[in-house]
């Protein structure tokens with residue numbers, strides 16, 4: 143019976159209600175792959191057709207289409223969706239307009255039809271560039287529409303003589319219209335479903351906040367004697383239907399919709415409440431908690447006063463609270479960053495730099511900022527024993543941190559050999575599955591009792 147219910151909950155989790163943002167990405171990926179294949183097939187088909195008629199200029203254009211189809215295909219497979227989208231839309235626009243002008247000038251027998259593809263292209267742009275800046279998203283869509291109107295209202299053609307014979311164009315224009323309209327309806331349908339799904343996730347997250355469906359897990363951080371010195375606080379979503387949802391599946395969406403601000407505040411408040419509960423406990427009184435702070439959350443003008451108000455309200459020692467910032471955050475707006483960090487550090491709050499080594503922060507950034515901890519990203523720890531680059535990076539980061547008077551913590555330590563390498567090179571703080579996965583509060587308390595008593 144338990145096996146059946148476990149199976150049912152897996153099916154439910156993965157098929158009935160998988161992560162909506164991920165579904166959207168997969169769908170977009172499939173559509174891009176499909177479009178690039180259509181570009182390839184059409185390019186080859188028309189290339190052969192025009193080669194047989196000796197129209198080499200047009201064959202050249204078809205070859206460009208084939209090359210771009212291949213480019214989009216490869217970029218999509220290699221997970222470069224942005225470049226794939228830019229190439230796809232740039233090429234499609236040029237090809238559609240070029241074909242409409244050169245091969246498809248309207249005649250008395252058959253109207254122009256190729257420009258109809260600009261309509262699905264406009265809707266496609268609204269979807270493909272959803273995460274981009276507004277000018278790009280709406281700019282591509284608006285340009286497609288302007289070109290559509292221009293081509294629909296003018297019979298102009300820059301060169302003549304390449305147009306297909308009227309008998310072919312009469313059938314062709316019906317087919318083109320049917321295909322373009324089919325594509326338009328399909329894309330509109332997907333756009334509408336996608337928007338609804340996204341807002342459903344948004345509504346779900348709002349409900350989660352209101353009904354306190356979030357829970358905090360604590361991943362122990364240990365010193366070289368195996369004593370727990372603190373923990374990283376990691377959020378999870380206890381979803382009524384889907385079970386425990388990891389942050390990777392909703393933090394991004396929360397960032398994009400601004401919900402990360404109330405969620406992040408909730409995490410900080412709970413963390414302060416936890417530190418308050420431990421305050422006078424001989425075993426837990428020295429445990430520090432590290433909280434992940436998102437970019438949007440940190441940018442809030444009231445961030446500093448919010449944190450200080452929480453510390454005050456809970457009467458906790460500020461140095462027990464560590465705020466984890468990522469490199470992406472620190473390369474932007476150094477002035478605001480330094481001002482806010484300094485204001486908090488003056489009150490004894492600590493800062494750590496998360497995922498260190500993966501971003502683009504420079505040494506001068508490091509020097510300027512009042513950081514107390516560097517966290518070596520787990521991607522370097524993962525292959526520190528086998529990859530010479532990772533080895534060199536890890537050694538350098540440890541030496542760098544030490545020379546700047548910072549604590550260096552390695553995250554993602556999974557094996558005893560990795561831990562040994564790290565201690566041999568002077569790293570004295572560890573976090574990772576070797577010691578423990580992130581734990582719910584009771585399990586974390588038991589872990590501390592086992593290690594620190």
Ligand code: C2E
Nearest residue numbers: 376377388389390393409434435436554555556574575580
């Ligand atoms: P992060 O800040 O890099 O957190 C560390 C992640 O590495 C955690 O994943 C943790 O479970 C995982 N991890 C720790 N040790 C090991 C190990 O030995 N091996 C492997 N493979 N993984 C390990 P988690 O909990 O899924 O969190 C993922 C990300 O979600 C975090 O990455 C953080 O960026 C974000 N996140 C989590 N909680 C919060 C939060 O309260 N606020 C914000 N803004 N972001 C959060």
Ligand code: CA
Nearest residue numbers: 374434466496
């Ligand atoms: Ca972190």
Ligand code: CA
Nearest residue numbers: 496497519553
């Ligand atoms: Ca990290």
